[in-house]
Amino acid sequence: MTDTHAAVGIIWRGDNEVLMQRRRPQQTFSGYWEFPGGKIQFGETPAQALCRELQEELGITVTTLQPWLRRRHQYPHGNVMLHFFHVRAYAGVPYAAEGQQWQWTLLAQSPSPLLPANLSLWKWLSLPSVCAVTAAEIFGVEEMIKRMQAALANRLKLVQLRDKNISAEGRRHLATTAATLCRAHQALLLINDDEQLARDVQADGVHLSSGKLAVCDRRPDFLWAAASCHHEADIAKAVTLGLDFVVLSPVNKTLTHVKATPLGWERFAEFATTAGLPVYALGGMTVADIAVAQQHSGQGIGMMRQAWNVQ
Ligand SMILES: Nc1nc2c([nH]c(=O)n2[C@H]2C[C@H](O)[C@@H](COP(=O)(O)OP(=O)(O)OP(=O)(O)O)O2)c(=O)[nH]1
Numbered sequence: 258m259t260d261t262h263a264a265v266g267i268i269w270r271g272d273n274e275v276l277m278q279r280r281r282p283q284q285t286f287s288g289y290w291e292f293p294g295g296k297i298q299f300g301e302t303p304a305q306a307l308c309r310e311l312q313e314e315l316g317i318t319v320t321t322l323q324p325w326l327r328r329r330h331q332y333p334h335g336n337v338m339l340h341f342f343h344v345r346a347y348a349g350v351p352y353a354a355e356g357q358q359w360q361w362t363l364l365a366q367s368p369s370p371l372l373p374a375n376l377s378l379w380k381w382l383s384l385p386s387v388c389a390v391t392a393a394e395i396f397g398v399e400e401m402i403k404r405m406q407a408a409l410a411n412r413l414k415l416v417q418l419r420d421k422n423i424s425a426e427g428r429r430h431l432a433t434t435a436a437t438l439c440r441a442h443q444a445l446l447l448i449n450d451d452e453q454l455a456r457d458v459q460a461d462g463v464h465l466s467s468g469k470l471a472v473c474d475r476r477p478d479f480l481w482a483a484a485s486c487h488h489e490a491d492i493a494k495a496v497t498l499g500l501d502f503v504v505l506s507p508v509n510k511t512l513t514h515v516k517a518t519p520l521g522w523e524r525f526a527e528f529a530t531t532a533g534l535p536v537y538a539l540g541g542m543t544v545a546d547i548a549v550a551q552q553h554s555g556q557g558i559g560m561m562r563q564a565w566n567v568q
Contacts, residue, residue, distance in 0.1 A: 260329065260338040264307035265294035267325070267382065268317075268344040268351070270361050275382065276351060277368050278314070278359035285334055290368040291375065292341075293359075303340035311344070316354045321346040324554045328533045330374035339374055343551075381501060381535050385414035386547050386557030388504060388537050389564035391431065393420045396565065398427045402434050404565040409442040413564070417464045417483075417504075419449045432458045445481060452477055462501075467491050473498060485539075487517075492532050500534065504559045507540025508550075512562075514540070526553035 268276040277290045293314050297306040308319045323343040330337050353359055362368055367379050389408060393401035405416065416439055418432055432448060436458040439446040447464040448455035455463045462481030465473055470484040470491055476498045484495045486503045495503045507517045508525050519540060520528075529536040538550040539559035550558050 260336045262297040262303070262338045262340065263294055264297050264303040264310065264340045264342065265292045266307050266311055266319075266322075266342050266344045267292055268311075268315075268347070273364045273383075274361045275364070276315075276359060277362045278353075278357045280372075281355070281357055285332070286372055289370050289372045290362075291372045297340070304342065307340075307342055307344075311347070314355050314357065315349075315351040315359070317347040317349040317351050319344055319347045323551050324530065325556075326533060326535065326554065327530050328374065328378065332373070337374065341378070377499075377501075381556075384502060384535055384556055386551065387413065387544075387564065388415045388417055388539075388557070388559040389413055390417045390419050390539075390559055390561040391435070392561050392565060393427065393431055394422050395562065398423065398431050401431060401565070402438075405435060405438055408565060409438055409444055413442075414444045415447075416444060417447045417449060417559075418460075419464075419561075421449065429454065429457075432460070436460055447481055447483055452479075455479060464504075465500075470494055470498075476500065489528065492528060492536075496533055502535040502537065502556060503532065504537045504539045505529070506538070506559070508538040509541030509546075511540040522549060522553050525550070525555065529554035529556075 278293055280287050280289050280291055293311055294307055295310040297303055304322050311317050311319055325341040325343055328339050364383050371379060391401055396404060416435060418435055420428055432454050435446055445461040447462045448460045449464045450466050450469050452463050462479040463477045465484040467485045467487055476482055482500045483502045484500055486492045486495060486505050492503055505528055507514050507519050509519050525538055535556035537557055537559045538555050542558040542560050543563050546558050
């Protein structure tokens with residue numbers, strides 16, 4: 258059966274509210290909450306379809322569209338390929354141009370029932386644009402903690418504790434302190450490749466190295482689970498395990514993996530569009546690359562050294 262393609266808009270008000278509308282009585286899944294959007298018509302690109310739908314449904318003219326992921330869902334009535342976009346700027350004031358019920362919805366208050374294809378996606382909306390990877394191997398543990406404090410105070414919301422080559426005590430001390438700090442700043446902490454340590458310090462989740470990902474046969478039992486990917490096969494495995502996001506590298510040249518051939522942004526975009534889950538770009542990233550990654554369907558960027566250059 259061929260897929261029906263639909264373009265879907267996540268319309269933001271600030272950082273933690275999105276516009277949701279309710280499917281009307283004559284539609285399938287009537288009464289379910291959905292993001293505005295609809296079927297892509299013959300000859301339209303997904304972006305054109307979304308702009309048309311948002312004009313028709315809400316009377317707004319989109320001025321900035323940011324492509325996000327693409328996700329396939331099997332409904333009883335057929336397969337749908339959903340093309341998601343973030344909408345952060347538009348002209349006009351939204352109104353129910355088709356008589357539908359709609360509301361601004363806080364991310365913490367997922368409306369119910371949500372269209373089934375949107376369930377895991379809702380959780381991913383709270384992911385930030387930067388994933389900072391610890392670098393105690395470079396700075397030392399105490400300096401790393403100081404820099405982490407500063408970065409969290411500066412609104413960092415996602416930390417991956419990596420540092421595989423420091424002492425076990427140093428890593429445990431870093432993990433314990435990072436867990437306390439991240440909790441205090443409502444930031445997520447994922448521990449690289451050590452489920453026991455993640456459990457001991459009550460981290461939010463684990464981050465699998467690509468090596469661990471390859472041999473892992475179940476989703477780690479944490480609220481958040483992510484992985485490092487370098488190839489298509491890694492991403493496919495992450496999807497099979499039902500992970501929440503992946504960090505794909507190296508996108509640009511990086512000091513950490515000097516011999517690796519960078520993917521480049523075009524190839525990154527191919528992966529990020531088709532992965533079906535959020536993808537961060539890693540490798541030679543600076544803050545200026547957040548926007549570049551997002552224009553290429555990425556969730557944002559992963560950074561190691563650059564993330565901690567905070568006074
Ligand atoms: N607009 C929108 N559609 C979604 C979302 N999630 C999701 O699975 N879909 C599906 C439902 C529909 O099958 C298709 C969008 O088509 P549509 O909104 O034009 O719906 P429709 O009533 O014409 O389609 P049908 O399902 O009743 O045949 O994508 C979402 O968040 N927003």
